[in-house]
Amino acid sequence: MHENGEPREAMRLDEVERPAPGPGQVLLKVRAANINFPDALLCRGHYQVRPPLPFTPGVEMCGEVVEAGEGVTGLAPGTRVMAQPALPGGAFAEYAVADASAVAPAPEALDDAEAAALHIGYQTGWFGLHRRARLQPGETLLVHAAAGGVGSAAIQLGKAAGATVIGVVGGPEKAKVARGLGADVVVDRRSEDFVSVVKEVTGGRGADVVYDPVGGDAYTGSTKCIAFEGRIVVVGFAGGTVPAPGLNHALVKNYSILGLHWGLYNAKDPAAVRACHEELTRLAAEGVVKPLVSERVPLDGAADAVQRVADGTTTGRVVVVNP
Structure with missing residues (x-):
């Protein structure tokens, strides 16, 4: 996003340098990124968080750990995780950086696209x-x-x-x-x-x-x-x-x-968020909850997909997947 606007018009693929994790962060290879309504609001500049331009949308993903920054333990390379990337470098990309506190184990019962759509x-x-x-x-x-x-x-x-x-x-x-x-x-x-x-x-x-x-x-x-x-x-x-x-x-x-x-719970009561993730992981293992992924689109289809989610013409979850 080099300027705010409707997703279909303002989002475009761009080549940028691979990000590097800072202290307390991890570099992730994006396997799948779920599209949320806030992604459209981010594109329009109407969300409560307004990252500086240029930025990459995508607030939720499933991926694997590539590299852990200083001070991060317990996240070895190759670990499959769910994460909320640190804007302005969102999940509609090949790589993204996330704070270690915003990373959680991906449930084994869900595939990459389903795991990407579970958290938020x-x-x-x-x-x-x-x-x-x-x-x-x-x-x-x-x-x-x-x-x-x-x-x-x-x-x-x-x-x-x-x-x-x-x-x-x-x-x-x-x-x-x-x-x-x-x-x-x-x-x-x-x-x-x-x-x-x-x-x-x-x-x-x-x-x-x-x-x-x-x-x-x-x-x-x-x-x-x-x-x-x-x-x-x-x-x-x-x-x-x-x-x-x-x-x-x-x-x-x-x-x-x-x-x-x-x-707000991420800041006010992070322990409750972690406990909820454990509960959702249990429910997923039991087959009680399973995100409905109606479409899996490639990265070059992300702009159109975000627009359709914003317009309310989709069902379930639309997920951007990387090969």
């Missing part, structure tokens, strides 16, 4: 559903954008927690994906009113937990079908509109609005 989406889902919303077995979970990267993780984690999962999607193909992921009820928002469906499925009680990475109308509708003492987890605003919640409504209906910025 599933950590976000786990912290949102368990740490913030305290989801309980037998409760009803409503997931917006259920066929997308973040939503698909929430479906699997919700089912693993013993919840009844209602997924909201846009279109019949995405409905098929959400059902395949295990959603008990799937609502196509283009042809159905999810508020009515939730009320019908729950006998008028409403959803105990709402997982909302969309915002806008999705959030507004959720307030109309939230249960007594329900919890709405605000994950993001992929729909483009940041809602202005009516706190008087939250008061009279006794529900909670919970913000979730997972990245």
